Amino acid sequence: MHIDDQKKNELKGLFAEKISFEDSLSGFTSMGVGGPAEALLIPSETDEIIKAVHWCSSNKIEWCIIGGGTNIVIKDEGINGLVIAITKKLGGFTHENIEGASRIRIMAGTPLSKVCSWAAERGLKGLEFAAGIPGTFGGAVKMNAGTSAGWISDVLDSITVITADGEKKCLSGSEIESSYRKLRLKNVTGPGDICGSIIVEASIILKNGSADEIKAKIKKSMEERKAKQPLGYKNAGCIFRNPENNLPAGKLIELAGLKGAESGGAKVSELHANFIINTGEASAADIIALIDMVKTTVNEKFSVTLEPEVIVAG
Ligand SMILES: Cc1cc2nc3c(=O)[nH]c(=O)nc-3n(C[C@H](O)[C@H](O)[C@H](O)COP(=O)(O)OP(=O)(O)OC[C@H]3O[C@@H](n4cnc5c(N)ncnc54)[C@H](O)[C@@H]3O)c2cc1C
Incomplete structure (x- = not known):
């Protein structure tokens, strides 16, 4: 189903300047390629995602998510339906100290690199493997991003998602099964891919460590990336x-x-x-x-x- 003029007006009424039509997506990907999005929403609140999912479902319009666009090739023909871009506008994080560690709640649009450097400054260890992985935190969770030194699932505590039905759900780490570049829900029939859902927030637990040691590890892995990539x-x-x-x-x-x-x-x-x-x-x-x-x-x-x-x- 395409987004006709009447539907475009509805979307403009719902999202004002946050919605655009037929804008090129090439600037949203690290490959620098890709045609236009029939409609593109850049939300700054989780409620807007819920609203968008409900609107798509009642109008039979397909939607998809793009984060930092660092793991996507978008075809030249572009994407039909609604593209929801999870950007820094849905970013930011908070933290609380727990025994010998910190729990950090991170909004999906936060750049992963920002969380890595913040953790290094505070001497919080466990995320060093992720230094140099571009993209958003939500994208990293969806892809279970990692290297031979570790995966996001190693530090994951919980994930908050908007389901395909537009429902907000918090999933604890114990409900999630991880494998190479994949997370799925335990105990569900079918593929159990959490990313029929939209990740809006996730929390991780990082242990207290030495800022100098963490920074030295990060420096080494960044040098290796520069030499090899x-x-x-x-x-x-x-x-x-x-x-x-x-x-x-x-x-x-x-x-x-x-x-x-x-x-x-x-x-x-x-x-x-x-x-x-x-x-x-x-x-x-x-x-x-x-x-x-x-x-x-x-x-x-x-x-x-x-x-x-x-x-x-x-
Ligand atoms: C130079 C370079 C080095 C890289 N090195 C590594 C590496 O060492 N290890 C590694 O694992 N990856 C690596 N990557 C790949 C990529 O950076 C990661 O997979 C990254 O985590 C993707 O995040 P993103 O926000 O860019 O996701 P995108 O590319 O935007 O999206 C990837 C997928 O996740 C989905 N998605 C994105 N955000 C959400 C969300 N909030 N909710 C639900 N679904 C979502 C998208 O629909 C898409 O299916 C590298 C990429 C580059 C360019």
């Missing part, structure tokens, strides 16, 4: 999940001779083969074609099916 170019982080019981995806891509492979303005990074960079004028179609080509070639050479970690939306 093509951070001078637009990119979306690792394109493929690392396959189980095999070499890392980047190593397989490298062994398949694909470093430097190009499709239009998209290129497999020479520095880290699991990164695709936008060399300047890439379209989403260029990136998607390169992803497909890499997947096919690695499968032909090694009989391994690489699964994208990056989300293709639209």
Whole structure:
């Protein structure tokens, strides 16, 4: 179902300047590609998300979420329906001291980097692994972002979501099951993907530690990222999940001779083969074609099916 003029007027009445139509989403992604959103809402209050979900449900309009856009490739055709962008306008955090630790409640639009540096300054440990991961806190929870040194689920205490029915729910850590780049609800039938819901807040627990040690760890991992990742170019982080019981995806891509492979303005990074960079004028179609080509070639050479970690939306 499309958003006709009458529905546009309804949305303007509900959200005033926070709603726009046919605006390009390329500036909302780290890859710098993507067509327009039929409608784009940038909420600054949780209640606006609830209102939007109810409106979509009664008008049979699809909605989707974008956070920092650092793990998404949006197609050139754009996205139909309502895109809800969770930005710094829905950001901020509070904390309370508990025995030997702190509980930090973080709104979904808060940049993950901001939480990491704040925790380091206060000598709170447990989030060092996340230094250098861009995007929002909500996006990091949804993706169970992490590295070999840890995942968000390691420090997660609770998540507050708006469900697809527009209901606000707080889920405790014990109700959530974590795996590689995924969180799901325990004891539910079906996929149990928490992200049929919108994460609006999450709390984490970080233990008291030494600020100097935490900062030294962060410095080391940031230096490693700078040396190993093509951070001078637009990119979306690792394109493929690392396959189980095999070499890392980047190593397989490298062994398949694909470093430097190009499709239009998209290129497999020479520095880290699991990164695709936008060399300047890439379209989403260029990136998607390169992803497909890499997947096919690695499968032909090694009989391994690489699964994208990056989300293709639209
Ligand atoms: C240079 C670079 C390095 C990276 N390094 C790492 C790394 O080391 N480890 C790692 O795990 N990732 C890494 N990433 C990928 C990415 O940064 C993470 O996955 C990040 O957590 C995504 O957050 P985001 O806000 O940008 O989410 P987006 O890219 O905007 O969204 C990702 C998915 O989450 C959903 N989503 C976003 N916010 C919400 C919300 N509030 N509620 C429900 N769903 C939501 C979106 O619908 C989408 O499906 C890297 C990316 C880049 C560009």
